Amino acid sequence: MIQGLSEPSSFVPRPPSRVRFWLVGTIGPLVLLALALWFGSQQRQLDTARAINRLSFEKRFAAADFLRGLDEAEGAQRGYLLTGNAIFAGSFRQNEARAEQGLAQLDSLYAGDAVQTARLAELRRVVEAKFREMGQASALRKHDGVLAASAWAADLQGVALMRRAAALINAVTETERATMNARIAHVRDQYWAIDRFVWTMMIIAGFALWIGLLSIWRAQCERYRFERRTHAAAAHLRAIFASTTDVMMILDTAGRIKAVNEASTRLLGLEPGDMIGQDASVFLGVAAGDEPFHDRIGVHDGKIVQPHRLDRTIQHRDGHVVPVDIALGLMPSADETYIVAAIRDISERKEVERLKDEFVSTVSHELRTPLTSVVGALGLLRAGSVGELPDAARRLVEIAENNSRRLIRLINDILDIEKIGSGRMHFESAPLDIVALLERALEGSRGLAEMKDVILELEAEERPLLVHGDADRLLQVATNLLSNAIRFSPERGTVDIRVTRRETDIIVAIEDEGPGIPEEFRLRIFERFSQAAGGAAISGGTGLGLAISREIISAHEGRIWFGRAAGGGARLVFSLPLPPSDPVTESGTRARILVCEAQPDAAAALRAILEGAGCLVDCVDTGRAAEVAARSGRYDGVIVDVQLPGESGLEIVRALRRRAGTRSLPIIVISGLDARDATVTASLEVVDWIDKPVDQERLVVAVRRAIAHSEATRPTLLHIDDDIDMLEVTATALAEHGRMLRATTIAAAREQLDRATPDIVILDIVLPDGSGLDLLPDLLRADGTAIPTIIYSAKDVVPETRGQVDAVLVKSRRSLPNLAQTIRRLLASAAQTDDR
Known part of the structure; x- marks a missing residue:
């Protein structure tokens, strides 16, 4: 069981899909709303159909009732003609009024129906004629008797009118019946459509339910499989963790x-x-x-x-x-x-490394010692120290000497590559002239060149060209590259060494007239034991020279690469960075160095060296004073003596490294003790450890490196103002807050912005070539965010401009302490943002 390791969660839920949720949550209610609206419309249509059906029935009933009243009126007339009874005459009058009411009702019911209205108009004329005819017959009966009335009725005019009225009523009724049948058929079709729709929806709902159940089943199965895999993986991880x-x-x-x-x-x-x-x-x-x-x-x-x-x-x-x-x-x-x-x-690995180191040391000693004797003896023989040798013997001695030297080079290369692999290759860094070093490499390679009749030419644009590095290791690189070029050059060929200086580094290019670098070899040219096809036969090398050269150049913060020479041969190039030109900051202000030295004479000597190099120097004689002064942020570097009264300078260095404000402050250690510990030096991350008596040139170079490091880590403040005195005063007042860059015009400010992105900009509005506000669109970082900007001007600004910057200070109303306080606030805010 693993202590503290709990069981993993059996299931890690997948995050819900917002798109799916919103689709279902939106489409579902919309579909239900559409169905509700559709069912509502169908219900309204059915209600309308029922109303129309009732109206149609009312129309047909009114027509039938009208025809029945007309029949009753005619029956009452016959009864009066036959009997003369006044009762029949009264009934006739009632039915006449009833017919008039029936016609009015029919006109009202069929209002808007042109066909039926025309029929009803004709029906009205026929009915009116019928009632006139019946009225005349009743009048004859009353005045002339039954015979006169019978004679009048015998011509059948009343019968024709009655038939015409019945035909018109039947036509109205039949038309209404046909219309009603059509409406009933339409309603029946709607009922069938609703029925089919309901069944279709039931089938779809059933299918959707089946799909949903299937999806749930699959999800459950997948969950089960996932849980099994998770449990197995967790058990596997626990087993690995435990075993x-x-x-x-x-x-x-x-x-x-x-x-x-x-x-x-x-x-x-x-x-x-x-x-x-x-x-x-x-x-x-x-x-x-x-x-x-x-x-x-x-x-x-x-x-x-x-x-x-x-x-x-x-x-x-x-x-x-x-x-x-x-x-x-x-x-x-x-x-x-x-x-x-x-x-x-890694106890076993350390033991193996120790045994390997002992073996390599033994082998190198046991091999190099006799080989040195052999090479020396062969050299004496070749030089004729024991008498002139025959040509054949001299040739054999030269072959033996060359192969002995090859063995020595092989041993040295193996030792170097082993040191590189274990990180134990030591570099002594000091100023040196790279041109003079190349001349030494050229002289050392001249014997090999003369054997192949190869001409060596060195071309330098200027001399001396100073770099900072290990002279012996850089000489090894130059010799490796020259030997490689000579071995691959044809007889009577030329090897050119060109040295050029660029803005930030020095370039050394070595070109030969050989076959060049094969295409298939280019990807592994700097790998260990790598040689081009036929390379061993041509060069006799080990395949380690270029790999060792790359590691040495990388340790000097340079680069090494290859190319093709103008004449078709190989071109091997390496670069070395230039040291800082002088001990001043990029803003042009003099660098300020703090010296912690207890001995007054030694402190005075250090002050003289540093002031001679253009630095401002402050001296303290105790570690406590050095800590307090270093925390002020005013210094570009600190020089600490290891031996201080009652304390160790290394403890001061450790104390400065523990504090966040001085953790990256460049420190140079000087010591009169011959007991430097490389591990301690590396852990304290000092720029250099210089033994007493102090080498003046080495100290100046170390200070330059310290200033370069300080410039890279301190905040950058760009002050844009056309008043030179104001720039000087501000630079002095704000020196402890960061390195100051200056610009007096908009054009100069834009050049500064092209070279570097400041952390804060202090901007005056009135400039010789325009308004400082024109620079606001240019004050952006690479990610598009605005650079914190403080307007520090004698001219006030409008409220709209205040919203575009971080602070506005008016020179006539604000002092430099307010400016310093604002800068501290902006830097603290930026630091908090970076921490988040």
Whole structure:
């Protein structure tokens, strides 16, 4: 069981799809709304059909009732004609009024129907004629008797009118019946359509339900498979975590150990349960301090700046020290980002390295010693020290001597490549003239060139050309490249060495007239033991020279590459950076150096050297005073003597390195003790360690490097103002806040912005070539964000302009302390933004 490592979650839910949610959430209600509206419209149509049906029935009933009343009127007339009874006459009059009412009702019901209205108009004329005819017959009966009335009715005029009225009523009724039948058929079709639609929707809903159930089933199956895979993976990871021979620790954001495997018992002598909840720095010896653990461990922008901590030591419970390599990695989780530390015991590797070093040292000694004697003896023989040799013997001696020298070069190359691989190649950095060094390399290669009748030519644009580096190692690079060019050159060929100076570096190009570099060899030309086809036969090399040269040039912060010479041969080029030209800052102000030296004579000597180089110098004689002065931020570098009264200068250096404000301050150590520890020097990250008596030239070069480093790490302030005195006063007042760049015109300001992006801009409005406000669109960083800008001018600005800058200070109403305070606020705000 792994202490502190809990069971992993059995299921990691997938994030819901917003698009799918909004589609379903929007389309679903819209479909239901559409269905509701459609059903509502169908219901309204059915209600309308019912109303029309009732109206049609009312129309047909009114027509039938009208015809029945007309029949009753005619029956009452016959009864009166036959009997003369007044009752029949009264009934006739009632039916006449009833007919009039029926016609009015029909006119009202068919208002708007042109065909039916025309029929009803004709019906009215027929009915009126019928009632006139019946009225005349009744009048004859009353005055002339039954015979006269019978004679009048015998001509059948009333019958024809009655038939015509019945025909018109039947026509109205039949038309209404046909219309009603059509409407009934339409309603029946609508009912069938609704029925089909309902069944269709039921089928679709059933199919959707089946699809939904199938999707749920598949999701459940996938979940089950995922859980099985997750459980198996978790079990596999736990098994790996538990069984690995390296110590594995999982640390939280506070640096506490949350989980550790059982390998800790073997490496540290502690049980996992004894380590859970403890601070990891107690056991690992890394990231100690009071700052947040992620800051101490170096987590920036979601990455660990230095994930590998090699050649560290940890202490076993019984007290002995174990050499280890520590690898750190980030493990994001839902609640926080954990750090995984893998600690590997490298005791066996260290022992193997020790044995290898002893073997290499023994072999190199046992081989180089006799080979040196052999080469010396062969050289004496070739020179005729024991008498002139025959030509055949001389040739054999030359062959033996050349091959002996090849063996020495092979041994040296193997030793160098081994030192490079183990990181133990030492470089003594000092100023040197690269042209003079190339001349030494050329003289050393002249014997090899004469053997092949190759001409060596050196061309330099100027001399001396000073660089900072290890003369012996750079001479080794130049000799390697020259030897390579000579060996591949044809007889009576030429090897050209050209040295040119650029703005930031020096370029050395070596060209030959040989076959050039084969295409298939170019990708591995700088790899170890790599040679072009036929290269060994032509050059007799080991295939290590270019690989060693690349490592040496890289250690000098330069580059090495290849190309094609103008005549078709090979062109090998390397560059070396130029040292700073003089000890002043980029803004043109003199560099200020703090010297911590207890002996007055030594301090005076250092002051003289530095002031002679153009620096401003402040001297203190105690470590406490040096710490206080360094924290002011006014210095571009600090020089500390190791021997101070009652304290060690190295402790002062460590104290400055622990504080955030002085952590990156360049420091030069001087010492009268011959006991320098390279490990201590590297851990303190000093620019240089110079032994007493101080080498003046080396000190000046170290100060230049310190100033260059200080310029790269300090904030940059660009002050744009046409008043030279104001620029000088402001530069002096703000020197401790950063390096000052100056510009007196808009054009000069734009040139400064093209060269570098300042951290803060101090801008005057009134400039000789325009308004300073014209520069606001140019004050942008590479990512498009605005550079913090302070308007510092004697002229006030409008409110619209105030919204475009970070602060506005009027010279007549604000003092330099206000400007300094504003700059501190903006720098602090930028630092907080970078931390987030």
